[in-house]
Every structure is written in structure tokens, then in C-alpha cells.
Amino acid sequence: MKFSGTYALLETAGQRLALVIPPTPHEVCAELAQALPAERVGFLCNPSHGGSLRVETLAGAADANLLRAAGYYCARQQNQPGMTFVLVEGSGLTDPRAVVANAEAETASAVLPLPERLETRSAGADATLDGICYHVTTGEETFSDGTTVHLRESDSRIDCPSAEAAAAAAIYLTRDLKDGTMELNIGVGDGVLEIGLRRDEGAVTGLSVGGEMRLKDVCVWELSL
Numbered sequence: 001m002k003f004s005g006t007y008a009l010l011e012t013a014g015q016r017l018a019l020v021i022p023p024t025p026h027e028v029c030a031e032l033a034q035a036l037p038a039e040r041v042g043f044l045c046n047p048s049h050g051g052s053l054r055v056e057t058l059a060g061a062a063d064a065n066l067l068r069a070a071g072y073y074c075a076r077q078q079n080q081p082g083m084t085f086v087l088v089e090g091s092g093l094t095d096p097r098a099v100v101a102n103a104e105a106e107t108a109s110a111v112l113p114l115p116e117r118l119e120t121r122s123a124g125a126d127a128t129l130d131g132i133c134y135h136v137t138t139g140e141e142t143f144s145d146g147t148t149v150h151l152r153e154s155d156s157r158i159d160c161p162s163a164e165a166a167a168a169a170a171i172y173l174t175r176d177l178k179d180g181t182m183e184l185n186i187g188v189g190d191g192v193l194e195i196g197l198r199r200d201e202g203a204v205t206g207l208s209v210g211g212e213m214r215l216k217d218v219c220v221w222e223l224s225l
Contacts, residue, residue, distance in 0.1 A: 001224070001225055002222065002223070002224050003025055003027075003028050003222070003223050003224075003225065004220060004221065004222045004223075005020065005021065005023070005024055005220070005221055006020075006021045006218055006219065006220055006221070007019060007020045007021060007036060007218070007219055007221055008021065008069075008073050008215060008217075008218050008219075009036075009037070009038065009215075009216045009217045009218075009219060010069045010072065010073065010213060010214060010215050010216060011213075011214050011216055012065055012068065012069070012108075012191065012193075012211060012212055012213045012214070013065075013161060013166075013188040013189055013190075013191030013192060013193050013211060013212070014161055014188055014189020014190050014191050015039050015040070015065055015161035015162075015188070015189070016037065016038040016039055016040075016216075017038055017039070017040050017041075017042070017065060017066055017069040018036040018037070018038035018040070018041045018042070019041075019042050019043075019044055019055065019069060019070060019073055020032065020036075020041065020042070020043045020044065020221075021044055021218075022043070022044055022045055024043055027225065028223050028225060029043060029058060030058060031223060031225070032221060032223060033058045033059070035221070035223070036221065039161065040057070040059075040063065040065065040066050041057070041058070041059075042055035042056065042057050042062060042066045042069070042070060042090075043055065043056045043057070044070065044073075047087075047089050047096070048089065049089050049094075049095065049096060050087065050089075050096060051087040051088055051089035051096035052071075052074060052086045052087045052088065052096075053070060053074055053086070053088060053089070054088070054089035054090065055067065055070040055088060055089070055090050055091070056090075056091050057090070057091045057092075060091075060092065060132075061090065061091055061092025061093060061130055061131070062090025062091045062092060062093060063130070063162055063163065063164060064097075064110050064112055064162070064163035064164060064167075064209050065161070065162060065163045065209075066090065067088045067090055067097050067099055067110050068099055068101075068108040068109070068110045068163070068209070068210075068213055069108070069213060070086075070088050070090075070099070071084075071086035071088050071099025071100075071101045071108055071110065072099070072101040072103070072108040072213040072215070073215065074086045074088075074101070075101035075102070075103045075108075076101075076103045076215060079103070080103075081104060082102065082104070083100055083101070083102050084100070084101050084102070084103070085098065085099075085100055086098075086099045086100075086101060087099075088110075092130070092131075093130075097110055097111055098110065098111045101213070106212055106213060106214050106215075107210060107211065107212060107213060108210065108211075108213040109194070109196075109208055109209060109210030109211075110163070110208065110209055110210075111207070111208055112129065112163065112164065112167050112207035112208055112209055113129055113130050113207070114204055114205070114206075114207060115127045115128060115129060115171065115204055116128045116129070116131070117133070118171065118204065120172070120175055121137075123137060123138045123139050124136045124137035124138055124139070124151070124172060125168065125171060125172040125175070126146075127167070127168040127171050127172075128146075129164045129167060129168065130164065132146055132147060132164065133145060133146030133147070134146060134147050134149050134160075134164060134165050134168035135147065135148050135149060136149045136151050136158075136165075136168050136169050136171075136172045137149070137150060137151065138150075138151050138152075138153050147160060147162070147165060148160075149165045149168055149169055151169045151172065151173075153173070155187060156169070156173060156184060156185065156186050156187060157186070157187035157188070158186060158187070158188060160188075161188050161189060163193055163209040166186040166188060166193040166195055166209065167195050167197075167207050167209060169186050169195075170182075170184045170186060170195035170197050170207075171197065171204055174197055174199065177199045177202075178199065178201065178202050179199060179200055179201065180198070180199065181196070181197070181198045181206070182196075182197050182198075183195070183196050183197075184197065191211065191212060192211055192212075193209055193210075193211045194209065194210040194211045195207070195208070195209055196208040196209075196210070
């Protein structure tokens with residue numbers, strides 16, 4: 001049997017994201033997620049917890065870049081000038097996350113969760129965000145659990161494309177900040193993720209991620225099962 005549909009291909013800070021546009025037959029989702037030319041694939045569907053839309057994933061929870069992509073795509077569909085506020089639900093998330101997108105400027109930002117656990121090491125930090133531990137290191141070591149994020153502190157560049165990894169790097173870079181708000185540009189691939197961070201009495205009390213979000217194409221997919 002032959003199936004077909006459409007998907008949107010987006011890019012942010014060197015990470016390619018695919019959003020499959022409904023309707024999508026359930027029997028093709030697993031194969032489709034493997035076949036599309038993207039690092040992360042999300043399936044758009046109707047919201048169920050008060051959001052504007054929902055993005056389902058087959059591999060782990062919906063991360064911040066995927067939520068930003070979904071909010072940005074929704075803003076483009078609405079065709080409104082200036083900023084558009086979108087509440088995006090995602091797999092593995094208990095509540096919708098706020099996304100602010102500007103289709104004209106090709107940008108999208110999202111609220112990030114606060115660290116569930118945070119421990120600073122001599123050459124890095126361990127930050128747990130949405131249940132995943134990001135091991136930020138300025139050395140060469142690789143950690144067997146969670147996600148290792150190699151940070152080049154001289155120019156604030158990391159080797160992991162996720163927004164959460166960039167936030168973990170920003171947390172380490174602001175380790176000496178006691179009170180106040182900072183915006184850091186974290187280099188990822190050939191792009192930049194903009195991390196907003198607030199600390200009160202040394203504790204991280206606010207996190208957000210923003211930056212470029214580009215719609216590369218809307219393509220047709222076809223599968224035979």
C-alpha cells in the first residue's frame with residue numbers, strides 16, 4: 001500500500017528539523033521518522049492540554065528546538081505581522097511551553113525548564129533539564145550517562161545542537177553571577193542560539209532560548225508498506 005503526505009523542513013543553528021503535517025497514518029510514523037532528512041522529527045497534531053498545537057515525537061520528549069520550530073511554523077501559517085505568541089504542547093511534557101515567533105524576522109524563542117539538578121565541577125557542570133543530564137565539559141572527557149557537551153570557553157561554542165545543551169553551557173559560563181539577567185550567544189555549528197538566563201542569589205531562576213528559525217521547504221513524502 002502506498003502512503004503520501006507533506007512535511008516542513010526547518011533549520012536552526014545547524015540543526016535540521018522536520019514537522020510532519022497531518023493527517024499521518026499511524027502505521028507509517030516509525031518508518032517516516034527514520035526516512036526524513038532531519039536530526040529531529042515531530043508530528044503535528046491537535047492539542048489536548050490547552051495549547052495552540054501539539055508536536056508528538058517517537059524518540060524521547062519534544063525538545064525546545066522542536067517546540068520552537070512548531071511555534072514558528074504555526075506563526076507562518078497564521079500570516080500575522082510581528083510577534084506571534086503560541087502555546088506548544090509536546091510529547092513528554094506536562095504543560096504547554098510558550099513560544100514567541102516572528103515569521104518576518106525568521107526568529108523563534110521559547111521558555112526553557114529550570115534545572116532539576118545542578119552541580120558545578122572544576123572544568124564543567126552537570127545540569128538536568130527535562131529529565132536529561134547534560135554534562136558540560138571544557139576538557140576531552142566523554143560521559144556514559146546523559147549527554148556530553150564539549151564547550152570551548154574561549155568563544156562560547158559547543159558541539160551539541162540542542163537548545164538544552166546550549167542552556168547548560170550558559171549555566172556553566174555564568175557560574176560566578178549572583179544576581180541579574182544575562183543574554184549569551186552560544187555557538188552551535190555555523191549558527192548561534194541565544195540563551196536568556198536569570199540568577200537570584202546564585203540560583204538559576206529563569207531560562208529561555210531564541211535565535212534564527214528558517215523554513216527551508218515544504219516537501220512531499222511517499223512510503224510503500
